[in-house]
Amino acid sequence: MNFSTKTEYGLRALVKLDPKVKSPVSLAQIARSESISLAYLERLFVLLKKAKIVRADLGVGGGYYLARPAKDISVLEIVEVLEGKILSYACVKGKVCAHSASCKVHPVWQKLYKEVRQTLGKMKLINIMK
């Protein structure tokens, strides 16, 4: 159980954005300061944009900025966008497992899933930006 670098890179990059809305920061700048491949970062930001976490301005002086106030963006959202659904087991999703009528392990994943989501949901981007 580990997060991939997608999440790590993504979070590290997002905190480099301007907390002020509409104040674009270029990915080239972030890639440099965080030593992350620009091409890779670009792809992560496509996902973040689709998820309406960030917006972008094209052209010179352009870049990415937050689509919403940082206090309204949770780490959970970011993680789920970049990482995919966390703990995505049949068990976790509430389905009865295929292999046995009533899977005893089910409650373990259920509880963990709930707690992790709660914890990450409470963490807002604003809290780690400054």
Added chain:
Amino acid sequence: MNFSTKTEYGLRALVKLDPKVKSPVSLAQIARSESISLAYLERLFVLLKKAKIVRADLGVGGGYYLARPAKDISVLEIVEVLEGKILSYACVKGKVCAHSASCKVHPVWQKLYKEVRQTLGKMKLINIMK
């Protein structure tokens, strides 16, 4: 962030053991009832044995049994044995990240790591065996 099937299989197999100590259950039996490849299960149990979670009897009538009472075996132990260290980032381990003097994302992983370990640590095998 997902657990591999190692953990899923391992847990599902462990709850099939006899809660009584020294009452061996064969892996062939578990493999059958849980539709898990026997050869794969065997390798998982080598790890569990090394970690002193289970013991084994050889020969006919042999099999695996818990090395300790099920109330003294936490899901955390099992997960860490089968999955490797969870959330094993430089950040998480308390080291300062290489890429910046003080990583702002650090506290996110720290807190999550602590909570996940706490949650899984409190869950004991006995609670899911019956």
Added chain:
DNA sequence: ATAAGACCTACTAATTTAGTAGGTATTATA
């Protein structure tokens, strides 16, 4: 003697993750 079991090693297949390469479209500004 036999069969059921753990135990061991090496290989392979599949999937995911990470990264690269080579572009196009848009836009501020010199």
Added chain:
DNA sequence: TATAATACCTACTAAATTAGTAGGTCTTAT
């Protein structure tokens, strides 16, 4: 109006991990 900086797009490749297979040896109850 040319240029350079930016997002945006697609396809490919490399590396690592995960999952599974194959083919055995050693031990022991019956």
